[in-house]
Amino acid sequence: MEKGIFSKVFVxxxxxxxxIKIREFGFSTVQFNFANVGxxxxxxxxxxxxxxxxxxxCEKTGISISVISGTYNTLELNNETRKKNIExxxxxVESAKKLNVPYVSISTGSFNQEDFWSPHPENHTKKAWNYLFESLDEMLDIASRNGVTIVIEPEQANVISTIEDVKxxxxxxxSPYLKVLFDAANxxxxxxxxxxxxxxxxxxKELSEYIAVAHCKDCLVSKGKxxxxxxxxxxxxxxxxxxELKKYYDGPVIMHGLDEEDIAFALKSTHF
Known part of the structure; x- marks a missing residue:
């Protein structure tokens, strides 16, 4: 597996x-965010x-881009904002094609309009699925026409939160243009x-056939939180x-959910 990190950690x-800093830490690839170019x-x-x-x-530093972040709230309710997001x-996606990057990552959205990484009581309803389908229909059309694959991340606060949801x-x-970005923490x-x-x-094991990109992130699990x-x-x-991931997957593993000063400890703590 290839060791990578979010480019935004170094924004x-x-x-x-x-x-250069990413390379010096020993990473060879990134999940890229356009924030890194302002x-x-x-x-x-x-x-x-x-x-x-x-x-x-990329050519000068030897760092490749495995995936580009294209995340927004696919359950956006404001039509003007939705049109802007799709654009x-x-x-x-078109930039990914030009840069020969195979994947663009997205969220599957939340009806929480203030923060789409936060839950909403209607996120697991038929209404939410219909909104997601409406967005993904358009997004997959864009992706497939450009030969770029969308990777979705199961996330507890979003519509797709379980193995069953993914399936x-x-x-x-x-669609061959829709795969999974797997993150154990989510x-x-x-x-x-x-x-x-x-x-x-x-x-x-159950999602192995769909996994195209993997994340490495940590969390504290306690009763109720x-x-x-x-x-x-x-x-x-x-x-x-x-x-366990190695049994099914041999692609990039992207570290995130950490700051630059946390990287040395993270690298000592994990064995790829």
Whole structure:
């Protein structure tokens, strides 16, 4: 597996300096965010000059881009905002094609309009699924026309939160352009206390045919609460997760949910 990190962890640096630092930590690939070149994550325009800068920086530093973040709330209720988001997503996908990046990551949305990483009581209703289908129909059309694959991440606060949700979505579309971004920290719930490893192993086995990208993130699991923590400082059996992941997957594993000062400890704590 290839060791990677979110480029946004180094967003305070100019792009080339950021990628040099990433390489010095021993990473060889990134999940890229357009914030690293001073643009919104869903840019309304990406110039050829920016794309050339990104390509040249990759070539100069030896850092590849495995996936580009194209995340927004797919359950957005404001029509004007929704149109703007789709246009930004289209720009990310077209940029991925030009940069020869195979994947764009997305969220599956929340009816919480203030923060789509937060839950809402209607997120697991038929209404939510219909909104998601409406968004994904359009997004998959854009992705397939550009030969880019969308990767969705099961996330407790979003519509797709369980193994069963993923299978339902994949069966609905049966598209080669829709895959899974697997993150062990996002598949567990507070009900899994005492059986974290079993839940992760079962999830990997059942979703293995769909996994295209993987994350490495940590969290603290306590009764009734999950809070994210820097890698190696949480409750997850991350080395067991990585060992199990290797049985099914040999692609990029992207570290995130940490700051630059946490990286050295994270690397010491995990064995790829």
């Amino acid at each position: 305070k640096y100019p792009l080339e300096e950021a990628f 643009l919104p994550s869903l840019p309304q325009k990406v110039s050829n000059e920016i794309l050339e800068q990104i390509q040249e920086t 930004g997503f289209k720009n990310v 339902k979505l994949m069966n609905h579309y049966q 598949i567990i719930t507070t009900d899994d206390i005492g059986q974290l490893e079993n839940k992760i192993n079962r999830s990997l 999950i809070t994210f923590a820097p890698i190696g400082k949480g409750s997850l059996p991350l080395n067991q997760y990585l060992k």
